[in-house]
Amino acid sequence: MCQFVSWIELDRRVYFLSDKQLATTRGKALKKWTECDDDLKGHGAIRHYYHINNSNGIDRECSDFSTPDNFPPEI
16 A cells, blocks of 8 residues: 555656646546455556556655645646
8 A cells, every 4th residue: 555645757757646636537437447445556456547657767755744845846
């Protein structure tokens, strides 16, 4: 299980899932695919949603909310 908040860095972009993405048709299909709410915003779900190959990108995660500087600006 990934830590909240998880994201993937690839080609100078940050990929993550928010409630906005999960409310889409693709997001609803993702909910069925994961079968586990704990993994819903994890790296596997992010890769599945954005069609990112497992060998591409860097998995990142952080649970230290003490400063916004711990997260990419997009998040």
